[in-house]
Amino acid sequence: MSAIAALVILAGTCVFLYPYAASWFSQKEQSRVTEVAMESMAQPPNNDELKRAQLLERAHAYNEALASGAVFRANESVATGDGRSSDESFVYEDILSVTDGGFMGRLRYDALNIDLPIYHGTADETLARGVGHLEGTSLPVGGVGTRSVLTAHRGLPEATLFNDLDKAKVGDTFTVSVLDQVLTYRVFETQVIEPDQTKAILADPDRDMVTLVTCTPLGINSHRILVTAERITPTPIEDVVKAADPPNLPGFPWWAVVLGGVVVVLSLYVWRSGYPGRRRVAG
Numbered sequence: 001m002s003a004i005a006a007l008v009i010l011a012g013t014c015v016f017l018y019p020y021a022a023s024w025f026s027q028k029e030q031s032r033v034t035e036v037a038m039e040s041m042a043q044p045p046n047n048d049e050l051k052r053a054q055l056l057e058r059a060h061a062y063n064e065a066l067a068s069g070a071v072f073r074a075n076e077s078v079a080t081g082d083g084r085s086s087d088e089s090f091v092y093e094d095i096l097s098v099t100d101g102g103f104m105g106r107l108r109y110d111a112l113n114i115d116l117p118i119y120h121g122t123a124d125e126t127l128a129r130g131v132g133h134l135e136g137t138s139l140p141v142g143g144v145g146t147r148s149v150l151t152a153h154r155g156l157p158e159a160t161l162f163n164d165l166d167k168a169k170v171g172d173t174f175t176v177s178v179l180d181q182v183l184t185y186r187v188f189e190t191q192v193i194e195p196d197q198t199k200a201i202l203a204d205p206d207r208d209m210v211t212l213v214t215c216t217p218l219g220i221n222s223h224r225i226l227v228t229a230e231r232i233t234p235t236p237i238e239d240v241v242k243a244a245d246p247p248n249l250p251g252f253p254w255w256a257v258v259l260g261g262v263v264v265v266l267s268l269y270v271w272r273s274g275y276p277g278r279r280r281v282a283g
Contacts, residue, residue: 052179055096056141059178062090063138063146092135093120096178105140107131107150108242109174109212112164115247118150118176127153130161138203140176140210142183142231147203148176148210154225155218162214168227175239176210182243184236185210185229192216192223200226 096104097120105118118140122132131152133139138146152162172187193200201211208231215221 049180055098055179056181058090059096059139059141060143062092062095063141063143065090066136066138096120096139096141098179102126104133105176105178106243107174107176107212109168109172110242111169111172111174112167113160114162114164114174116152116161118178122151127151127161128156128159134201134213137201139178140183141178141181142208144208145203145205146208147201147228149201149213150176150210151213154214154216162212165212165214165225165227166216168212172229173232173239174210174212174229175235175243177243182235182240183210184232184239186232187227187229189226189228191226191228193226194223 093102098104102120103117104120106116107118108115117130119126119130119132121135126132131150134149134151137149140148140150153159154162154165168187168190170187170190173184174187176183176185191200201213203209210229210231212227212229214225216223216225
C-alpha cells in the first residue's frame with residue numbers, strides 16, 4: 001500500500017505541476033521566435049527601407065482588394081477565414097511573410113501580460129505557437145476602413161495565450177508591430193457573441209480597428225469573446241520604445257522544482273515506511 005500511496009502522490013504532483021512547466025516552455029519558445037524575427041528584420045535584406053516600404057504597400061493593396069469577410073464556425077475552437085482577396089495575384093501566405101514559418105508581426109497587450117508572435121492563418125498548428133491572423137480580414141498594417149482580426153486559443157493546459165482576454169477593459173491599449181511599423185490601439189468595446197454573428201467583425205469605412213478573438217466558455221467554445229480597439233495616432237513614443245525591446249520571459253517556476261523535490265522525498269519516505277512492518281510480519 002505504501003508503494004501505491006507514493007505513486008499516487010507523485011502522479012498527482014505531476015498533474016498539478018505540468019501546466020506551469022509547459023506554459024513556461026511555451027512562452028520561452030514564443031519569445032525566441034519573436035527575438036529571432038526581430039534580429040532577422042535588422043539584417044539584410046529585411047532591413048532595407050525600400051523593401052519594407054514595398055511589403056507594406058502590397059499589404060495595403062491586399063486590404064483594399066478584399067472582396068468578403070470571414071465566418072466564425074460554431075463549436076470550433078478557432079475562427080476560420082473564408083474571405084479572399086478579389087485580386088488573384090495576391091498570395092495570402094506570401095504577404096508580410098518577413099521570416100520563415102509565417103511570422104507576420106507581434107502583439108503586445110501589457111495589461112493582460114500578452115506578448116506573442118502573429119502568424120498567417122488560424123490552423124491548429126499555428127495557434128499552438130501564438131496568435132493567428134484571420135484570413136479574410138484586413139492585414140494588421142492599419143489604415144482607415146480596415147479591421148484586422150487576431151485570434152488565439154484560451155484554456156490550453158500547455159500555454160496561456162489568450163487565457164485572460166475576458167479581463168480586457170475598455171480603455172486598455174495594445175500594440176501591433178509589423179516590420180518597422182508600431183501601431184497602438186485603444187479598446188472601446190468588449191462583447192460575447194455567437195459564432196454566426198459575422199457582422200461583429202465587419203470593417204467600418206471610417207475607422208481603423210483591430211479585434212482580438214478567442215473562444216468561451218472554456219472547454220465548450222460555443223461563443224466568442226471579441227475585444228475591439230481603435231487606432232491611436234500618432235503612436236505614443238513610449239510604445240515605439242517598448243516595441244524595440246525583446247519579449248520579457250517570465251521567471252522560471254523554481255518553486256515547482258522545489259515542490260517536486262519535496263514530494264519525491266516524501267514519496268520515498270512513504271514507500272520505505274512500509275518495509276519495517278512487512279519485515280516484522282515475515283519474522
